[in-house]
Amino acid sequence: xxxxxxxxxxxxxxxxxxxxxxxxxxxxxxxxxxxxxxxxxxxxxxxxxxxxxxxxxxxxxxxxxxxxxxxxxxxxxxxxxxxxxxxxxxxxxxxxxxxxxxxxxxxxxxxxxxxxxxxxxxxxxxxxxxxxxxxxxxxxxxxxxxxxxxxxxxxxxxxxxxxxxxxxxxxxxxxxxxxxxxxxxxxxxxxxxxxxxxxxxxxxxxxxxxxxxxxxxxxxxxxxxxxxxxxxxxxxxxxxxxxxxxxxxxxxxxxxxxxxxxxxxxxxxxxxxxxxxxxxxxxxxxxxxxxxxxxxxxxxxxxxxxxxxxxxxxxxxxxxxxxxxxxxxxxxxxxxxxxxxxxxxxxxxxxxxxxxxxxxxxxxxx
Numbered sequence: 001x002x003x004x005x006x007x008x009x010x011x012x013x014x015x016x017x018x019x020x021x022x023x024x025x026x027x028x029x030x031x032x033x034x035x036x037x038x039x040x041x042x043x044x045x046x047x048x049x050x051x052x053x054x055x056x057x058x059x060x061x062x063x064x065x066x067x068x069x070x071x072x073x074x075x076x077x078x079x080x081x082x083x084x085x086x087x088x089x090x091x092x093x094x095x096x097x098x099x100x101x102x103x104x105x106x107x108x109x110x111x112x113x114x115x116x117x118x119x120x121x122x123x124x125x126x127x128x129x130x131x132x133x134x135x136x137x138x139x140x141x142x143x144x145x146x147x148x149x150x151x152x153x154x155x156x157x158x159x160x161x162x163x164x165x166x167x168x169x170x171x172x173x174x175x176x177x178x179x180x181x182x183x184x185x186x187x188x189x190x191x192x193x194x195x196x197x198x199x200x201x202x203x204x205x206x207x208x209x210x211x212x213x214x215x216x217x218x219x220x221x222x223x224x225x226x227x228x229x230x231x232x233x234x235x236x237x238x239x240x241x242x243x244x245x246x247x248x249x250x251x252x253x254x255x256x257x258x259x260x261x262x263x264x265x266x267x268x269x270x271x272x273x274x275x276x277x278x279x280x281x282x283x284x285x286x287x288x289x290x291x292x293x294x295x296x297x298x299x300x301x302x303x304x305x306x307x308x309x310x311x312x313x314x315x316x317x318x319x320x321x322x323x324x325x326x327x328x329x330x331x332x333x334x335x336x337x338x339x340x341x342x343x344x345x346x347x348x349x350x351x352x353x354x355x356x357x358x359x360x361x362x363x364x365x366x
Contacts (some may be wrong), residue, residue, distance in 0.1 A: 021063035023076035026083055031106070033074055039128050040074040040101040041111070041120075046081035049095040053237040055115050057177045062120050065132035073128050100127060116173030141183035143195040146203040153193060155227040159249040160193045161241070162220050164208050166200050169216040175236055182241045185257040188340045191224065192249050221248055264348025265355060266301050268292055269308045273355050286312035307352055315356070322356040329353070 023033060025042065034040040043059055045052040063075040080087035080095065090099060090108065096115075099108035100123075113119045121132045145153060145162065153160055163179055165172035183194035199208035199216065211220065211229065219232035221244070230248075234240050238255045246253060252263035269292055275285050289312050293305035314321040329350050332338070338346065 020060060021067045021075070022060055023074055025076045025078045025086070027085055030078070030086060034076060034101050035106050036074075036103065038071070038073055038103045040076055040103065041124060042099050042101065042108070043077040044080040044087060044090065044092045044095065044097045044099070045077055046095045047079065048081070050235055050237070051115075052096045053235075053239075054174055054178065055096050057181065057238070058115065058117050058120070058174060061117055061177060062124075062132075065117075065121065065134050066124060066130065068133050069128075069130045072130055073124065102127075114170045114173065116170055117177070118173065119170070138184075140180060141187050141194065142180055143193060145195050145197050145207070146201070147207050148203075150197065150204070150207045153195070154222045155225065157224055158191050158193045159224050159245070160195055160222040161232070161245060162195045162197055162222065164197045164199045164211065164213040164216065164218040164220070166216045167198065172217045175217050178236060178238055178241070181238050181255075182245075185238070185242055185253050185255065186245065186251070187257065188344060189249070189251050189253065192245060192251060194245075223248065259344055259347045259351075261351055261354075263344070264304045264307075264351045266296070266305055266308065269305060270355050273308075273359050276356075276359055282312060282316045286316060304348055304352060307349060311353065311356060322353050326350055326353040326357055 022043075025033060034042055043052075043055070045055075059075070059077070066073060066075055078086050080092050080097075086092075098111035100111055101108045111120075111123060113123050125131050143149075143153075161182075163172075163175060165175070179194065179196065186192045186194055197204050197207055199205060199213050199218075211218075220229040221232055222229050232244065234244050242253055242255055245251060246260075252260045254260045269289055272285050272289050272292065275288075276282070286309070289309050293302070293309050296302045296305045299305075311322060311325075314325075318324075329346050333343065333346055333350070
């Protein structure tokens with residue numbers, strides 16, 4: 001069986017990165033931007049630093065809230081792991097370190113306040129007199145649970161991840177935007193719930209006590225069908241939490257809410273796809289695939305097991321079907337405008353088609 005390489009190349013997708021309101025500083029532009037006559041708040045970070053990763057969405061939001069006043073102040077960051085000369089110049093000993101430059105001196109003031117959005121915003125307002133303009137917050141996908149709704153949600157047909165928080169807790173404030181993002185990532189997964197409990201609220205403190213919550217934030221995972229919790233002790237970045245939910249709930253979400261490269265694929269059927277390079281005929285393998293798919297009829301995977309069978313059938317009539325169909329679906333996805341459910345469906349189908357294309361071309365990914 002021969003696939004046309006041009007179709008394989010046509011299936012490549014491109015990613016576009018949203019522009020950031022945070023200015024990136026390097027030695028060649030540092031003095032011009034950070035010591036330019038207007039105040040600047042500068043974060044010195046390292047890409048591998050967990051606390052820096054936790055701060056990133058908060059710092060980005062801070063920059064967005066003050067972007068309207070960019071003629072009055074600058075919010076910037078330095079990768080001090082790469083730009084070691086800048087880290088050395090300003091005596092950076094750990095990450096993240098945040099320093100405030102008043103625009104008149106190259107001797108900054110170290111910021112020692114909280115790393116939550118409110119604390120950082122208040123600091124800048126105190127220093128510059130500029131008040132942030134907050135964009136209208138999107139509708140939250142985090143469900144707030146109380147003593148009554150906790151009992152209703154736990155042990156049902158959903159996997160539930162809960163953060164027990166307190167209003168005064170700085171770490172909780174730092175987690176809040178990440179928690180919102182994770183909840184949005186799983187908004188199209190009806191069997192997953194990302195929730196919070198205000199452990200000090202009158203209508204939910206009994207639940208926190210029953211769960212043995214004594215510090216904040218405490219994160220617990222409740223698998224569907226059971227009221228027994230599993231303590232979460234992993235990292236607090238979006239990637240960390242998304243990966244944990246995927247592992248526990250069997251989902252395939254990626255940071256940002258899309259599907260990962262394995263969504264829709266079925267290992268048992270991928271094994272059969274691999275037989276196409278071992279001398280087996282399409283008819284033989286297709287018969288095995290039909291039987292394997294029938295065995296999954298009661299499983300949630302059955303929808304995509306049927307799609308494997310369909311691809312085998314199409315390939316028996318045209319050996320370029322997978323490459324052509326992959327290019328077609330990729331082009332539709334690139335154009336945008338798909339409903340979330342349709343986007344998930346097309347992404348899953350392209351993942352399956354790539355298994356066929358990659359098997360024949362010998363490529364691991366497109």
